[in-house]
Amino acid sequence: MIRHMTRGTVAARLLGTSMLAAAAVSGMPALAQSAPPASGAGTADSEQIVVIGTRRTDRSATNSASPVDVISAQEITSQPAANMLDAVKNIIPSFFVGQNTISDASTFVRAPSLRGLPGDEVLVMLNGKRYNRSALVQVFVGGDTGLSFGSQGSDISAIPAIAINNLQVLRDGATAQYGSDAIAGVLNYGLREDAGLEIQARYGQYYDNGGDGKSRQIAANAGVKLGEIGFINLSGEYFDDNGTSRGETRPIALVFAQNNPSLATQLPNYPGPVQIWGSSPSKGYKLLLNSGLDVTDNSNLYLFVNVAHSKGDQSFNYRSPISATGLQIDNGATTTLTDLGANSAFAHPIYLTQCPAGNASCPAGGFVKDGNVYNFTALYPAGFTPRFIGITDQAYGTLGYKGKADSGFTWDIAASLARNSLDLSMYNSLSPSFGPQTQTEFEFGKLIQKEFTATLDLTYPVELAGLASPVTLAFGAEYRKETYEQTEGDLQSYAAGPYAVQNLYVPTGPGTYAFDSTVTMPPAASGYGGTSPQAAGSYSQKSYGFYGAAETDITDRLTVGVAGRYEHYDSFGSATVGKANAIYKFSDGLSLRGTVGTGFHAPSPGQNSVQILTTNFRAGNQVQTGTYPVTSQIAQFYGGQPLKPAKATNFGLGVVLNPAPAFTLTVDGYIIKVRDRIGISQTFSVTAADIAALPALAAVGAGGDVNYFTNAFDTITRGVDVVGTYRTDLAGGKLNLTLAYNYNKSKVSNYDPAVIGADQIVNVAHLAPNHRANLAANWTIGDFTINARENYHSWWQVETDYPGQRFSSKFTTDLDVSYTFQDRYTLTVGANNLFNTYPERITASATNPIFLSTNSLADGQVYPRNGGPFGINGGFWYARLRVKY
Template sequence: MRGVKRSSHPSANPSRARALGAAISLVLAASASAQDAAVELDEVVVVGSRGTPRLVTESSSPIDLIDGDQLRATGFNDLSKALQFLAPSVNFPRSATGPSAANTRGVTLRGLSPDQVLVLVDGKRRHASSVLNFNNVVGRGTVPVDLNAIPLSAVERVEILRDGAAAQYGSDAIAGVVNIVLRGTDSQSFTSLQGGATEDGDGETAIVAAGTSFDVGDSGGITVTAESRYRDFTNGAGIDSRVGRVTNRQGDPESLDLGLVINARVPMGESELYGNIIASHRDSESAAQYRASNVSPLYPNGFLPLIDLDMLDLAATAGWSQPLGAWTLDISDTFGTNRADFKVGDSVNTSLGTASPTSFDAGGTRYQQNVLGLTLTRPIDILSGANLAFGLESRYETFEIVRGEEASLQGAGAQGFPGFNPPSPIDESRDAWSAFVDAEFHLTQAFSVGAAARYEDYSDFGDEVTGKLSAMFKPTSVIAFRATGSTGFRAPSLQQQYFSTVSSQSSGGVLVNVGTFAVNDPVARALGAQSLEAETSEHVSAGIVLTPMQGLTLSIDAFRIDIEDRIILSESLSGAAVTAILQQAGITNASQVRFFTNAADTTTEGYELTAAWRGTWFDSVRSELTLGYMSADTKLERVKSNSVVPSVPLLGLASIDLLTEAQPEDKVTLTSMQSWGDWQLRLDVTRFGEYRNVPVTTEQTYGAVTTLDVGVDYEITKSLRLSVGVINATDAYPDKIAQRASLQGGSLQYSEAGGLGSDGREYYARIWAGF
């Protein structure tokens, strides 16, 4: 157990303090130097309240709003990367070498885990992936929502609620909520083409997108957006000293994503029908780790197993809204499904000798979710701006594991990924229902309060009540004070309860087969597994919002999140006791064991600062400057001991670091957009703070790293625009692994923790046409 950790206050780290101070000075200097009146900031959001849409500065919870055009202007090929470099509290761990981690592209908030972020699409709960992240990377053991299954070209804006909101939106909203708003039915028709590559010549990218809208009746409409996104693999691997050449891949996987989004609203008198369909197909190829020439005579020069993922993701929402006197009734049903199938190529099952095939069907996973919701809302006329809402929600989930072919599973199993081989068929389901009330009251013109409560009942985990209180006091137009307090609840996912597989993992620099066993499996029980419990949390925050002049806003918010019984994967357990239990169970294709456990309690403390200014320079240059800063410090408060096998700890340093230290301790984002005439210049600076993890056997601290992204837009005509840019113009890389010589002869150079990947400098060009 570690002792007292370093302070998260910026003054405790001089370089961090200088970076933050310089960014703040830049924003304030810009506002002071503006010659003309600033433009009013009118960022309107719907997340965080069930009442009418409101300005970001009028919310009792901190909210980031990022426009879809701003996301696309970054030049990144997917939504997760774009959010990471624009939102200070968002992190996108760039895991690369494992098939599950490289293809489940979830984000984190405030340094917590991907599955502690609730994702909504147009205010409706989005389904998670069927693929559990079983690799030794950030998010290990989580089942995130795959944001990249939503085409970036179909996004109108993203609202990020940085606050606990389980009482308002349901379980999982422990760190906060990401609400993705799709392009509306009145959106402009367009086509766009983007291409690019890294400076090293890999990572070739081609994105083709098109969208159009159709009128339905007098005021209804349908918007259709289609996108094809191809990216070749990137590779930051070095020379393998054992053979004198590059043998591995370390970077983004090769992938082809096809997406289609249909969004519709059809008024019918006073009522309205609405709905959307989001379909995505991904074909992705990831590399396992290189196998030397002595592994199989079929590959006298060694081989690199390649793992292909075929993923289909579908979601559909249908809803009806109807006024009922002073009330508004909303009924909706949202269905989501994710299917993932894995194949292993350029591989071998050494147990089958020279008769082994070189490609294998490794099986797959299936997940479905259906959410039926009913909400009644009404304004309270006697209290200006007040709102009252009641609701019911029913959720049904299923999870299935499809077994791999026999040749993939026999003996040692297919090299790279032996495939899914649950001891018994996995086809599980559960249901949950909830009831909630959400109210906001303006007690005076300057003082408002909010309260929410939710009762949830799971068929497999019982019931829980969560609540939230919020308040905002705005004595003048210049300053406002806000505070919230909430409790949260997250039941273990079906994947975390029943997932079972064997995979190849690096353990102390050596490749071994690690078995992940369900908590009710006899092997897991014999090694200390116990029935899972739900996570519970308490989340408090307080902040100040300043609007000292028109067009300029500043805010600072402090937060604390206490989580008990965190649901995590245990350490990969090994040793004589583990070997004996595996032999007794007749398991020959795994030498280490892990399972899910409620082994840890954590506390996360930190604060966030935002500043935004919009105005004009010299009568003609329109300027937008946005600064964001986040500092988060997660401490381990308690680790449960293994009561069954005391000599085998449930968590070790590597697992603890992934939970508490492997994401940047702080982050600065600074965006500058200058427009004049037909030209627009964009400069984005992002600084990722220090982080720690155990890449081999020894813990390593990695230094802060800063990147600069540059983009130039030229409006050829009102309906034709050309963009060119450089991502990571500074060609920044994270620190290399100090013990990399122990990893595949030094071929694997970079940790998969932190925030910045290993792609280096990248160029892109895009042409957009509207009609």
């Protein structure tokens, strides 16, 4: 591996010697009370109590040594999106997630990024307890997963927005406090405990394509108090989102319709594009129960449970039954001609006549090349577009007991159990090598993630002479078991059938034959490969850890701290990390804060064990791509090595300005260095010689691609977060202004060029815009409220998909108006992307020529497939009615 990383004295410059004696933020939050709703969009209100990043119960967002944003329930639920991913993306500038149009299973479980780092380097919590991972490991090759390629993070889309009291975002490395994965930060969802009834109903649709993408959502929250000793709060949500279409039909489909007018109506999706570039239809429900019961005056039992179910129906790539020649294209330099081939299932017929038994010139297993044939046009006369189905199910629960003694000693003991599954299937497809016996519907098997976590968290305040506050000591332990499982799919979904390889013979005389040729048909289902018996199985990883921490006010102006954590995994060994931070209050309106720490991300059983075969298209032609475990023969054939933990070093330095009660400004710079980052290698093209050397590669086939998980690169991320709020009166109403800005840029600092490709390096740096800003205004006068937000996204690049093209910076505008009547009813009408802004169209190039007949790529793409920072659907209007008792 090539190494270029330099080592500096950034930590000393950031924090100085005062931090070395300090006591820092601790582990799991236990008894800190939930924060009240925030007043601004994505703001950190100076009066709000934070429960993340500290063990103390008297920290606010502006006197916390680590930067914390507190997002109100109102801000989350006001977003016109059923998916929590989109709601958070609209609010937090450093949070990025793609739209993911046609991206295999990554369309059903989209992988987010915080501060340019992958989704599994962001720790997600509910009420301060670790939330489980999704069952999907992100193996899709392309810009849709570029920042989280190879990650296995949590799927926050399973959380109903109406269940949230607030979202606290710790923008700081926190592995020493919370364990593996908290390199980029922590998202902690605080759950509602209030009594009453709230119902919300929303309807909306996009402006274009006749108003497609119709979206329906109904959500309710009901809470009751159990006298003076407890509460029960239950939330539920149902959503039904129709799909969108923002592409053109394939040029080959246009040729087919022109040459075969009587069959044109049998083209998939007729009269629309034969394959759909846009959001996939999805529907489902989400439930969340939060409850607590006092055992004594100073202790209580708590239970919270999250259950969710969703189903997505995704368009795949069109399979053409014909070839076409002489199509005009613009390759970025000139206009020229090109050819498009038929899909391999239609490339030649299936020959059905077997060689006569006992004939030496036509051996057993061979076929006679005669007129007794089968063509897949009998099944799909106009070709076919497979539909890929993903059903996700989530079940998560935490049961705990916490309390506080008169001495100030606190305890919190809890256990969490979770199961997440993704059931994959397909219809409108075929398995070419099974010929006339092919299925058209396939079950690919389930991906399952199971987790058990047990935690013990303790704190004790110690009075020490000369300090301005007690030293809050914290200790704790954690045990975790993760299990990743792949279940077997249908035989035809993964296997090679009887017509996979046909040796053909022609008659040369009575009872004699001569060899003519060999023809092949691809194995497995067209579009995706099911899990074979060899790949099916269950893989577990166990770990335990201990942490210790302390935090205190050395003076009325200086708060400092340290924390350390040790974890041991049965798969790779141990990791030890630490953190120190401090905040110094120069005056009531000016504070300086800083952090330094180390962290790690442990490879998951899924990353160590996943094996998936997918279908991609290159220049309009089908290509099989196999992702293999590093322990497999195939990965080792191409240089795969056992995975080890990614390790990180975080530095942060910030200024908190609060010159007046109505004005707050925080500016926080950060540097995050990640060594041995876990991802997926570049693709290695399989040759006939490779297959001869390793027959297992036949499943991919000559011309196919292979990749595997790797630690073959390091990154450095540098950035700045700016959050400002201002409250004032305007024209008899209350005006809240919020500015949230993020600059973030990651760089691949060290890598193995034999494993990591140049396009991956560009994606790390520029797939998400390096600059993003939200300027929001909330004005309330009487019964009316107006919310307006202007969003800025700087230029961005997806080198994997569109080499050399930079998509330019754009502004988008969101606006809504609410009217509250009879105190309990609020009607809102609004629009996201009010002025119907789209990203730039894909430009012609040698690697992505534009076909003049459709003004699109060969697959019908017009806009970038991952959607970029704000999607390819354009403007969306909606109306929402809220009733609260």
